[in-house]
Amino acid sequence: MSKTFLTGLLTTGALLSSVLTAPPVMAQAPAAAGKDWSTPAGSLNGQRFSSLNQITNENAHKLQVAWTFSTGVLRGHEGAPLVVGDTMFVHAPFPNTVFALDLNNDGKILWKYEPKQDPNVIPVMCCDTVNRGLAYGDGKIFLHQADTTLVALDAKTGNVAWSVKTDDPSKGATGTDAPIVVKDKVYVGVSGGEFGVRGWFGAFNTADGKPAWKGYSIGPDSDTLIQPGKTTDLGKPVAANSSIASWQGDQWKIGGGATWGWKSYDPQTNLIYYGSGNPSTWNPKQRPGDNKYSMTIWARDADTGAVKWLYQMTPHDEWDYDGVNEMVLADQEIDGKPRNLLVHFDRNGFGYTLDRVTGELLVAEKFDPAVNWASKVDLDPKSETYGRPQVLPQYSTEHNGEDVNTTNICPAALGSKDEQPSAFSPQTGLFYVPTNHVCMDYEPFRVSYTAGQPYVGATLSMYPPKGDTNMGNFIAWDARTGKIVWSDPEQFSVWSGALATAGNVVFYGTLEGYLKAVDAKTGKELYKFKTPSGIIGNVMTYEHAGRQYVAVLSGVGGWAGIGLAAGLNDPHAGLGAVGGYAALNQYTSLGGTLTVFALPRD
Amino acid sequence: MTRYARYFLAAGVASCLMGGLARADKPADPAAVSSEDGKYADKDGRPTFNVGKDGKVDFYTYIGYVRYTANCMHCHGPDGLGSTYAPSLVNSLKSLDYADVMTTVANGKKDVSESSQLVMPSFGENKNIMCYIDAIYIYLRARSVDAIPRGRPQDHEPKPKDFSETEDSCMG
Numbered sequence: 044m045s046k047t048f049l050t051g052l053l054t055t056g057a058l059l060s061s062v063l064t065a066p067p068v069m070a071q072a073p074a075a076a077g078k079d080w081s082t083p084a085g086s087l088n089g090q091r092f093s094s095l096n097q098i099t100n101e102n103a104h105k106l107q108v109a110w111t112f113s114t115g116v117l118r119g120h121e122g123a124p125l126v127v128g129d130t131m132f133v134h135a136p137f138p139n140t141v142f143a144l145d146l147n148n149d150g151k152i153l154w155k156y157e158p159k160q161d162p163n164v165i166p167v168m169c170c171d172t173v174n175r176g177l178a179y180g181d182g183k184i185f186l187h188q189a190d191t192t193l194v195a196l197d198a199k200t201g202n203v204a205w206s207v208k209t210d211d212p213s214k215g216a217t218g219t220d221a222p223i224v225v226k227d228k229v230y231v232g233v234s235g236g237e238f239g240v241r242g243w244f245g246a247f248n249t250a251d252g253k254p255a256w257k258g259y260s261i262g263p264d265s266d267t268l269i270q271p272g273k274t275t276d277l278g279k280p281v282a283a284n285s286s287i288a289s290w291q292g293d294q295w296k297i298g299g300g301a302t303w304g305w306k307s308y309d310p311q312t313n314l315i316y317y318g319s320g321n322p323s324t325w326n327p328k329q330r331p332g333d334n335k336y337s338m339t340i341w342a343r344d345a346d347t348g349a350v351k352w353l354y355q356m357t358p359h360d361e362w363d364y365d366g367v368n369e370m371v372l373a374d375q376e377i378d379g380k381p382r383n384l385l386v387h388f389d390r391n392g393f394g395y396t397l398d399r400v401t402g403e404l405l406v407a408e409k410f411d412p413a414v415n416w417a418s419k420v421d422l423d424p425k426s427e428t429y430g431r432p433q434v435l436p437q438y439s440t441e442h443n444g445e446d447v448n449t450t451n452i453c454p455a456a457l458g459s460k461d462e463q464p465s466a467f468s469p470q471t472g473l474f475y476v477p478t479n480h481v482c483m484d485y486e487p488f489r490v491s492y493t494a495g496q497p498y499v500g501a502t503l504s505m506y507p508p509k510g511d512t513n514m515g516n517f518i519a520w521d522a523r524t525g526k527i528v529w530s531d532p533e534q535f536s537v538w539s540g541a542l543a544t545a546g547n548v549v550f551y552g553t554l555e556g557y558l559k560a561v562d563a564k565t566g567k568e569l570y571k572f573k574t575p576s577g578i579i580g581n582v583m584t585y586e587h588a589g590r591q592y593v594a595v596l597s598g599v600g601g602w603a604g605i606g607l608a609a610g611l612n613d614p615h616a617g618l619g620a621v622g623g624y625a626a627l628n629q630y631t632s633l634g635g636t637l638t639v640f641a642l643p644r645d
Numbered sequence: 646m647t648r649y650a651r652y653f654l655a656a657g658v659a660s661c662l663m664g665g666l667a668r669a670d671k672p673a674d675p676a677a678v679s680s681e682d683g684k685y686a687d688k689d690g691r692p693t694f695n696v697g698k699d700g701k702v703d704f705y706t707y708i709g710y711v712r713y714t715a716n717c718m719h720c721h722g723p724d725g726l727g728s729t730y731a732p733s734l735v736n737s738l739k740s741l742d743y744a745d746v747m748t749t750v751a752n753g754k755k756d757v758s759e760s761s762q763l764v765m766p767s768f769g770e771n772k773n774i775m776c777y778i779d780a781i782y783i784y785l786r787a788r789s790v791d792a793i794p795r796g797r798p799q800d801h802e803p804k805p806k807d808f809s810e811t812e813d814s815c816m817g
Contacts, residue, residue, distance in 0.1 A: 118730060118762070137762060162757045165764040166720070171730050172762065237719070448797070484797070486711060491816050496771040502714040504723065504797060604729030605722055633729055 075469075075545075078586040080126045081179045083221040084464060085542075085583065088372040089307035089316075091466035092543045093584045097591035098642060099546035103560040103569040106640045109592060111575075112150055114140060114635035119579055119600020121462065122176030122221055123540065124637065125184075126585035127198065132184050135635055136600070137165060137172035139188045143201060146587045154201030160190045164212045167238065167495065171600045173219055173579075175305075175462070180224030181249040187218035187231045193247060195229075205252035209233065209245060213495050216240045220303045225345050228255055230315060232302025236365065239297035239323045239498040244341065246348060256348035260300030260319040260336055261286050267336065267350065268343065274350040275402055277430045281353075289333040289358075297492055298330070299323035300337040304367030305464055308345060309383070312400055315345045316372070316385060320365035324500030326487035327441040333358040338366040340387060340395070342402060352402030357391050358431060361440040362416060362485060363456035363501075364391035369464040372399055375472060377406075377523050386522040388465055388476050390458025391432070393420055396522045404430055408525025410518065411459040411478055413508040416452050440487050440501070448486040448502075455483035455505040457602050461538065464581060465520075468543035471563050473528055474520040475549045477537035482508050517541075517551055517559075519566060529566040535627060538603045539595070540581025552578025552595050554603055555630040558638065560593075574638045577631040579603055590641055598635035599627070672742040675786055683805035684779070691743045692779045694787035700800065702793060704808065707801035709784025712777040720765075724795040725788045731763065738789035746782050750774065776815035 076085030076093040084091050098106065114120065118136035125132045130153065131144040138160055143153040165172055168189060178185040183195040183204055194206040209231060210216035215238025222231045228246040236242070242260040247253065258268040263284050271283040282288070287295055301320040308315050319341065322334035338357040343350050357364045371386045377396075385399035392414030396406035407420035416439075417432035436442045438452045457479055465476040483505045490500035507514045515533035520526070539552030547563045554577040560570040577599025584593045677685035677695045683704050687693045695703040713725065720731035727733030738746070753767035768774040774781070787793045 117760075162755065162762065162764050163766070165762055166753075166766040488711070488715070489816065490715075491772045493771050496766075496768070497716060497719070497773070499715050499719075499773075502711045502718075504714065600729045605719065 076584070079128065080123070080583045080585045082125070082223055083122065083176050083178065084305060084307065084369070087223065087225065087308040087310075089305060089369050089464070090371055090373060090469075090543070091464060091541060091581070092468055094545045095584055095586055095591045096545040097586075098544065098548055098593065100548050100562045100569060102642060103546070103548050105642055106560065106570045106572070106593070107643050108572065109639045109641040110150055111639065112142075112144065112637040114142070114596075114598070114637070116140065116598070116635045117633040118598070118635070119171040119173045119604050120596040120598030120635045121173045121579050121581070121601060123581040123583040123596065124594060125177050125179050126583075126587070127179050129587070130198070131585075132177050132179070132198075133596075133637055134174055134177050134186065136174050136598075137168070137189045139174055139186060141177065141184065141186055141196065141201070143198070156196055156201045158188055158192065158194065160188060161212075164190045164217060167212050167215055168217045168219065168234070171602070171604055173601050175219060176221035178222040178224045178229060180229065181227070183249060185222045185224065185229045185249075187220055187222055189217055189219070191216055191218045191233065193218070193222070193229070193231055193252065195249070195252060207247060207252040207254070210240070214238070214240065215495050215498075221305065223306045223308065224249060225308045225315065228345065230306055232304070232306075232317060234301050234303040236299040236301035236320045236323060237497055237499055238495065239299065239492050240301060241296060241298055242300035242302045242319055244302045244317060244343070244348075246345070258343060258348040258350065260302060260339070261290075261295045261298045263287055268348045269350045269353075275352045277354060277402065277404060278424070286335045289335040291331045294330045297323055297498070298334065298337065300339075301365075302367065304462055305369035307370045307372050309372050309399060311383070312351070313345050314342045314351055314399070316340065316342055316370040316399065318366040318368060318370065318387065320367045321360050321363045324490050324498050325363055326445065326490060326500035327359060327361040328445050328487060329489060329500065330359075334360065338364065340366065340370065340385070340397070342399065354397065354402055354404065354430065356389050356393070356395065356432070359441065361487075362391070362452060364389065364458060366390070368458075368460060368462060371465060371467050371474065373467050373469070373522070375523055384522065386467070386474060388460045388474075388520075390454070390461065391416070392454045392459035393432070394476075394520055394522065394525060396525065406522065406525040410476060410520055410527065411454065411480060411516065413453040413480060413482065413511075414459060440485050445488050446486065448484050450484045451482055451509070452485055453482040453508055454479060455481040456485070456503055457481065457505070457536070461602060463538050463579070464540040466541035466543040466549065468549070468563055470545060470547065471519075472521070472523075473563070474522055475541040475543055475551070475563075476518050476520050477539055477541055477551055478516045478518055479536040480507060480511060480514050480516055481505050481536060517561070517566070531561065531566045531568070536603060538579040538601065542582040542584060542593070544584060550582040550593055550595075552580065552582060552597065554578065554599060554627055556597055556599070558582065558593075558595050558640065572638075572640070575636045576634045577603070577627065592639050592641050594637060594639040596635065596637050599631055599633060603627075672738070672740070675790055675792070682807055683802055685783075692783050694783050694792055696787065696792050702787070702798040702801045703783070704802050704804055705780040705783045706787050706793065707798045708777060709780035709782070710798055712774070713781050713784055716774050717781065725785050726795075731765070734785050735788045738785050743782060746785075747778065750778055772816050776812065
């Protein structure tokens with residue numbers, strides 16, 4: 044890494060807090076997090092990289108717990124706190140409590156916000172009552188509550204500045220995602236793919252909550268904000284109403300494409316990037332066609348929502364491979380040419396590298412060797428199947444049909460990676476990816492739709508790949524070539540978001556509850572500490588009073604919590620294989636706690 | 646729809662009968678004493694499972710596994726073993742009988758306090774569940790007394806001849 048670049052990063056980091064306290068317009072989005080961690084991924088490019096370098100691969104083994112904080116909530120704790128200046132903002136799952144903690148006063152509670160929400164929203168939240176965190180901008184903290192209330196809190200007082208209802212939980216729509224703020228707008232998506240919700244992505248004015256625009260994942264162009272003839276799909280202009288044309292009948296109206304993942308933003312193109320999830324139902328036979336634009340990477344103009352380009356990764360999904368995972372924006376050279384990249388690790392097991400300006404597909408390779416449902420993604424622009432995965436018939440639940448149990452599909456429905464976000468280090472040029480190493484049997488069948496009721500349509504069972512005893516790996520990935528550089532096996536799926544720092548250290552958490560620090564170049568473990576509960580939160584870092592801290596929420600739950608009591612099946616046990624798939628409840632229990640680490644004071 | 650309506654009514658009646666009664670007694674003996682069209686019943690006429698010596702299960706137990714895993718597993722965990730946010734039904738059915746289960750599924754259940762946020766929705770209007778509720782009950786009943794192991798039943802009796810017709814009329 045060049046010295047100029049490093050200086051640039053540090054300067055940007057130092058400037059960050061002053062930029063943030065000068066609302067409403069950020070002139071330039073920070074390239075890396077510095078003293079503050081003011082947006083869910085640390086910076087709007089989604090890199091989860093911090094320029095802080097007090098903690099290094101040389102001294103990380105000396106880390107200690109500096110302080111802890113209990114959220115008082117037992118459900119799964121995803122996401123990470125924010126730090127803006129001298130205040131830390133901590134969120135919790137339902138009932139979506141928010142705390143402002145005074146970093147100058149041992150984390151004293153400055154204010155607490157606890158919304159009153161109808162508990163009937165709880166069972167509408169598929170897979171636990173998680174919330175992925177807060178956004179900050181315009182002097183406000185933004186929270187998308189379970190009941191789809193988007194609320195703006197005065198960052199100083201916690202008073203509600205405004206609130207707006209974004210959707211309807213009685214129809215199965217819920218709020219779980221972390222918003223982000225760009226310039227004068229806050230952006231959110233919606234959850235509910237297992238309830239036949241029609242996904243959308245929306246912008247609201249930070250000043251008053253007034254809706255600025257809303258783009259659906261599925262529907263007529265007037266709803267999706269696709270511009271026929273202008274919007275491109277792998278470089279080609281999209282025809283009019285291409286979404287509806289890829290469905291039969293009215294199924295698109297309950298067609299899914301939820302948008303509960305992470306969002307990123309590129310100030311150079313003014314594009315905002317995110318992914319859409321599975322089409323409804325999980326039974327592919329009930330929805331013939333490509334089901335556009337579920338399972339899609341979206342690039343929208345941040346001001347208007349107009350779609351610049353899109354790319355559907357898994358047309359006509361047959362496995363629940365949601366496309367909502369994070370979009371990491373990084374600038375790297377490919378074949379000697381500098382490229383503005385978007386890198387995405389999809390649930391379907393492929394790591395995609397695209398040109399984020401044009402949407403050109405550059406690399407698509409498996410980031411877990413176990414992935415078997417497709418042989419490859421067609422990268423030949425002249426081919427009729429350009430950009431499409433080459434699906435193997437024996438793993439196709441569409442091909443095998445309704446009421447047939449298709450076995451040994453890898454990855455499982457929770458994907459080779461779920462929402463747990465990866466990190467990128469501009470110093471090593473590598474991506475650090477928490478992964479699931481789990482396969483499944485999948486049997487689709489006919490289901491009937493009732494508004495607000497689960498609308499699933501498939502039975503599945505999950506287990507580690509044959510011959511393996513580990514259900515996760517933490518990997519370093521080269522997105523220029525699509526290759527794994529190193530891989531650290533983990534007993535359970537790695538369900539925690541990663542953090543990369545300028546100290547050449549990478550952090551992540553494990554389902555047993557370990558916070559781990561590893562060497563960014565080699566993956567060698569430098570430090571681990573067992574926090575009070577399993578970690579499905581994301582690691583973050585900040586500096587306060589001259590000292591670098593690393594923080595993570597523990598509190599097991601979420602999709603991972605399904606296996607907590609039971610563990611996964613071991614279908615090979617009867618064949619004499621060693622069953623190493625103990626239930627997670629032998630290792631950890633519920634409870635939301637923030638644990639903050641630092642080096643000892645000399 | 647007729648069969649569906651009957652389920653709903655049955656659950657409603659059960660709810661009235663059960664009101665205010667504390668249940669300490671265990672559910673009745675699950676042994677099958679009769680069968681009609683591949684569906685087994687215990688001595689009180691409640692739906693129950695039948696597992697052959699070779700481990701082969703009745704068709705309802707099998708379909709119960711399939712429908713449980715699609716509709717209930719997201720909260721109640723694989724094989725009825727519970728999760729971080731809903732109880733183990735393998736345990737619950739050790740003390741709940743058929744009427745209790747029907748009532749809870751049809752009407753839902755709430756346990757919301759400072760320390761607990763457990764909410765089960767009403768599934769009374771959900772055909773994907775109500776059309777298969779006997780099968781789901783039979784499957785869980787078998788699991789609760791350890792009559793079948795974890796995982797998908799490896800072998801099952803053939804589909805009863807009227808099963809598909811009944812299923813279609815219920816699902817609409």
